[in-house]
Amino acid sequence: MVKRKSMVILDTEIRPGRKTILNLDIARLHNRTKVEIPVIVQRGREDGPVLLLIAGIHGNEVNGVEIIRELISRKINRPDKGTVICIPVLNVFGFLNQTRDFPDGKDLNRFFPGSKTGSLASIFAYYMMNEIMPHADYCIDFHTGGADRFNSSQIRISRDHPELLELAQVFKPRFIVYAPEREKSFRQVATKMGKKVILFEGGKSLDFHKRITMRGVNGVMRTMHHLGMRDFSDEISANEITEPIVINQSSWFRARHGGLFRFFLKDGAKVEKGEIVGSISDPYGSFEHLVKIPHDGYIIGMNHAPIVYQGDALVHLGTV
Ligand SMILES: [Zn+2]
Known part of the structure; x- marks a missing residue:
């Protein structure tokens, strides 16, 4: 044994x-x-x-x-x-x-x-x-x-x-x-x-x-x-x-405006440059900014906060 x-x-x-x-x-x-x-x-x-x-x-x-x-x-x-x-x-x-x-x-x-x-x-x-x-x-x-x-x-x-x-x-x-x-x-x-x-x-x-x-x-x-x-x-x-x-490289893509933030896509999604992933607006229904993806990649992380400041990280974008 x-x-x-x-x-x-x-x-x-x-x-x-x-x-x-x-x-x-x-x-x-x-x-x-x-x-x-x-x-x-x-x-x-x-x-x-x-x-x-x-x-x-x-x-x-x-x-x-x-x-x-x-x-x-x-x-x-x-x-x-x-x-x-x-x-x-x-x-x-x-x-x-x-x-x-x-x-x-x-x-x-x-x-x-x-x-x-x-x-x-x-x-x-x-x-x-x-x-x-x-x-x-x-x-x-x-x-x-x-x-x-x-x-x-x-x-x-x-x-x-x-x-x-x-x-x-x-x-x-x-x-x-x-x-x-x-x-x-x-x-x-x-x-x-x-x-x-x-x-x-x-x-x-x-x-x-x-x-x-x-x-x-x-x-x-x-x-x-x-x-x-x-x-x-x-x-x-x-x-x-x-x-x-x-994923070979990744970086956080940040908010260009502060406001109420909502996501249109699911985490893990494959995205193309220019694709709209969400929107940021003021609370009064008059301002709305569409958030567009800066380059092709995958959403490997996302900010779930309902309210964001200008410069806050929104999407962790990974490239293959
Ligand atoms: Zn940890």
Whole structure:
């Protein structure tokens, strides 16, 4: 019989074929209440890759939290081979307050790899990198658009990384977007550690979107199947989706007038130069400006705000 490797996370032995719920115990609130971050580890009977699923680095991006919750409640996170580690809510403070940042206003995703003696966000980043990341081979980091910006489902990866492109293609989001890694972000630092990291973006903050959730859930099944962790052939063939469109360049197209804003198209739509995508008007029915697309492309993100200022981002336009 092949001897299985032992696996110890946060001083706890993870046994093959078992589910273990750990707590990443990092800080206390001002009333001394402990802040614990549940880490749900599900190990298969056989050895294999370790896949880390993480959401809520930004506390108000709840659609990512919902995707991981769905995976756990449907027991999709149970591999036959290897291990799936789920952290549905990393920035617990932001999640409790329904804000993107930490209570001190810091964006956790700009503090990796963190430090034991730094700010609260920095301490969180430090424990994440030192206690959890060493165990992972692959990682999917779930996000949504900020504020009212709604993103079509997309995987963001760095250029010139064929293995990540392959993982993104396996996941099958609506779009694959080449996006540079941000300084001191989780993705940048984990990639430097040699981990294979892809970032999922979909929906907007403080919002659930069924189609986005299903894309995320399906993507994880496809990824686990591809990595040989579990056979999801039936689920995959029952959910045939079109191949993702690879976006080489993208930019936000901004409002030339302030006013009430309405969209005429759906996210993900293919658009041509000069096409009317929406209108901006004053509240009194006398002024109306039609918003025309500046060049051909795809709408990979859109502003859902009903009222915009001049210069506000309206459409995230991607070109192939
Ligand atoms: Zn985010």
